[in-house]
Each structure stands twice: as structure tokens, then as C-alpha cells.
Amino acid sequence: MIFFKAGTDVITSGNHIWDEKETMEFITKEKRLLRPQNLIQPSPGEGFGIFQSKNNKKVAVINLMGNVFMKKCDDVFQAAKKFIEEVKLKKDADFIVVDMHGEITSEKMAIGHLFDGKVTAVVGTHTHVPTSDYKIMDKGTAYQTDLGMCGDYNSVIGMNKDNSLKKFLKDNSARRHFPATGEATISGLIVTADDTTGLAQKVQPIIMGGSLQRRS
Secondary structure, X not given: XXXXXXXXXXXXXXXXXXXXXXXXXXXHHOOOEOOOOOOOOOOOOOOEEEEEOOOOOEEEEEEEEOOOOOOOOOOHHHHHHHHHHHOOEOOOEOXXXXXXXXXXXXXXXXXXXXXXXXXXXXXXXXXXXXXXXXXXXXOOOEEEOOOOOOEOOOOEOOEOHHHHHHHHOOOOOOOOOOEXXXXXXXXXXXXXXXXXXXXXXXXEEEEEOHHHHOOO
């Protein structure tokens, strides 16, 4: 709830969606929290929604999860094709955003090409590291393989680095993973879209604060 109180409009998720058992009840009531659309059914909540922006635009958001090295879920490409057939840009929604939560770059890139020209943006999540391939694809869809995490990058994907090393070294004193609590970096992507077509006009990465920003 703290994110919604801070002004967040929609939250997408991924393979950790059910880590806290309370989420299963919360997601049935809170439509702004999405779980992957292609989770094996029946699953609580929704993987897709159309939301009203502050300037009265309809923004569709779909959360998909990859099949390679991830939790068992339905074929992500079949789920994507079904979505393309059912939800049309500038007919059903003014803008469409796809969160592709996946482990491998090839799967994310293929999904990006599948959606090119049919949605406003396809952004990848899960690997915790921002990729430098943000772009507008041939048919006008904004794309980035992974947005990266918002958190302390002086870590191991956000977890305390010393404890993570102990785990990799099979040190018996290692504890259960816990977050690094140093200065955080906010990572993301700003997409400027055409109001007439719903396609992207400009993409700009966000890297604010923390160790990543200090490198420049």
C-alpha cells in the first residue's frame, strides 16, 4: 500500500508474487497490483488491466512471465499472441505497456519484436541490472531488455554482498538473504508517446542516485 499512497498507478510483478501469503488475498481486492497473465490457472488476481490516467487517457498494462529458467507457467508467446488479438492500440486503449518478466535476453527480445508496432512499450524485468539497449524498434514500440532494480547496487542483486558471498562459498555462518541498505539507485525508463498513434516517440533511461549514478 505504501507505493500506492506515494502515487504509484500500477504495480506489476513476477516469479516472487506469492512469496508473502497475504498477497493472494490482497490481489483479489486491489486491481492495481498485477500478477503474470500467463500464470497457470486458476490464480488469484489479474495479469492485465486498463487504467485511467490523470489526463483521462486509457493505459493498458499487461504483465507476462517468461518460460525459460522461471516458475512453471503457460506459454508466454501464446499468451502474448492472444493479447494482441484481443486488445488493440488506439481502439481499446490509448497506450499499452508490456512488462516482460524473464530470465533470458533472447526470450525478452523476441517478445519485443512480436509486440513491435502493436503496443507503446515493452520493458523487461527480473535480472536486477539495467541494460543499455533502450530504443524505439522499427515499427515504433519502445523497448529495453531490463529496467534494472531500484535499490542498493553495492550488493548482489540487492542483497547484502557479504552474506551473499558466504552463501556462494558454502560458509555455514551465512544467513538467509537480506537486503543491502546502502544508498539506493532508482532505475527505469521514461517513454514519450504519440497521442495519435500510441507509439513511442522518445525513450530516456532513468538512473538516479547511488553507485550507478556516481560512475558518470
